[in-house]
Amino acid sequence: MIGAFAVWLGGFTFYTAVVVPIGTDVLGSSRTQGFITQQVTNTLNLFGGIAIFLMVVELLQTAPKRGRRIHRLLAASVVVIGLLWAMLVGIHPLLDALLEPEHGNVMDEVRFYEIHRIYLWSSTIQWLVSWAWLTLILYDWTRTRPAS
Numbered sequence: 001m002i003g004a005f006a007v008w009l010g011g012f013t014f015y016t017a018v019v020v021p022i023g024t025d026v027l028g029s030s031r032t033q034g035f036i037t038q039q040v041t042n043t044l045n046l047f048g049g050i051a052i053f054l055m056v057v058e059l060l061q062t063a064p065k066r067g068r069r070i071h072r073l074l075a076a077s078v079v080v081i082g083l084l085w086a087m088l089v090g091i092h093p094l095l096d097a098l099l100e101p102e103h104g105n106v107m108d109e110v111r112f113y114e115i116h117r118i119y120l121w122s123s124t125i126q127w128l129v130s131w132a133w134l135t136l137i138l139y140d141w142t143r144t145r146p147a148s
Contacts, residue, residue, distance in 0.1 A: 001057070041088075073136055084122050092119075
């Protein structure tokens with residue numbers, strides 16, 4: 001579970017922090033980079049779905065071993081992450097419908113950027129909650145692991 005989560009969150013973090021700015025510089029356009037991002041986010045969303053599924057499985061399997069408070073916090077974070085993931089997956093086709101990748105065109109720029117702003121904010125909130133989940137799960141693991 002933690003491996004899938006690391007691939008997803010690490011991939012998202014690396015892509016947004018490193019690849020997008022470099023791609024924009026090399027390609028000379030955030031629009032051109034955006035058409036690459038359009039394809040990459042499909043893979044990131046797939047990895048996200050796998051990671052969230054495994055997070056839910058882990059949550060259900062370990063519930064009896066956890067304190068109520070930490071379990072509730074973990075459950076709440078997984079719900080938020082999952083709902084935002086579903087929203088992002090649902091928004092993606094709306095953005096795709098406004099693009100003409102073969103010509104590098106955005107058919108309705110005002111509408112695209114309105115929806116894209118929601119997508120970016122949702123991604124950012126999901127990213128922050130994911131880091132909170134990771135902090136909680138690591139805290140729980142260190143708190144409950146047997147003494148050596």
